[in-house]
Amino acid sequence: MAEQGTFRRHVLYIPGYDPFPARRYRELYRTEGAAQAAISGYELTIQPRAGQTYGWRVVGRIGRPAEAEVEVLVWSDLVKGSMGRGIAGTYLQLLRTAWLYVSSGALRQLLRLRKGPMIAALYPVVALVLQALVALLVSLLVLWLASALPYGLEWLAAALAGWAVLEGFRRIDRRLFVYYLMHDYAFTTVEGGAYPAVLEARLAEFRARIRAALASGVDEVLVVGHSSGAHLGVSVLADLIREAPPAGAALGFLSLGQAVPMVSFLPRAGRLRGDLAFLSESKALTWVDVTAPGDGCSFALCDPVAVSGVAPKLQRWPLVVSAAFTQTLSPERWEELKRKYFRLHFQYLCAFDRPGDYDYFQITAGPLTLAERYAGRKPSASRIVTPLSPYRDVA
Known part of the structure; x- marks a missing residue:
């Protein structure tokens, strides 16, 4: 492994509807990453990151050495503006x-x-x-x-x-x-399921940041969308691939705790439904969707493409995986968290004391691409694929 050199990754994290500054995610990554490293027996070091956009640098030793630049794609200013x-x-x-x-x-x-x-x-x-x-x-x-x-x-x-x-x-x-x-x-x-113009402009900025990361010479570019950030990630990546297929780095998309149907079932969400259909059959990326039935704020194990009624015949993605909180958290930890509903919605970004094949820190700071990590993995047996959206038109 030493002969292979250091694995390099650029992570672009899209938060959900969150008015708080991006630094809260750095602190969450620092504390929970240290906890997971201690549980799982690997090393993680968090360092400052240079650049005009907010983020941090992670040095991991999980077998082969790996480095990751983690960048937060900020839209908290739009959230705060909508809350006044x-x-x-x-x-x-x-x-x-x-x-x-x-x-x-x-x-x-x-x-x-x-x-x-x-x-x-x-x-x-x-x-x-x-x-x-x-x-x-x-x-x-x-x-x-x-x-x-x-x-x-x-x-x-x-x-x-x-x-x-x-x-x-x-x-x-x-x-x-x-x-x-x-x-x-x-x-x-506000627009019946369509993106407001101010949000469309921000998504275009996100797309430019992802394109720049793909051209930076890293081994993998990993886009992570949490909660509302999941459906934003779908549209950003669909537009990026339509413009020009990404070259060089492997492209991964990790959607966490998604609530895509809350948007895709609305009458004017044709743009999102079209993006879901397009991304689901793309060979340009690997898309893994992680939810858990214990998270009451997400549509757990619902294939967002299929339930929206736009699954094409050649659907490849997403690979629907359960974080299985009742199994990956000890009984004591589960008892402590199970009634903290909003905290559980962020558990995907936190440490598990009985981790399974989902480990946020190995995915973002380890030496395997998302495709390599989940190669051969079958979707969760209890995933839901019944098309239920009352609207199926796409744009």
């Missing part, structure tokens, strides 16, 4: 988003697919309605108590009390995630 709606704006988003999913038939079909992510999707709707009811009850109580005030001031007092209750809920949303999730789903539906 206030209370009234968020309730308007609730009405518009709920109407789109119900009237289009997408909600009915999504419920047939997986109950877990749909419970997560309905959570902010139910929570916002309950918060409004609490505010209304407080307003009525204040109206009754202040009925003796002159000049109709009791109505003003009641309105202010109700608004104060709603504002109080909004201020503690870092613990409740109600407004955050509502903004997430609303951003997806």
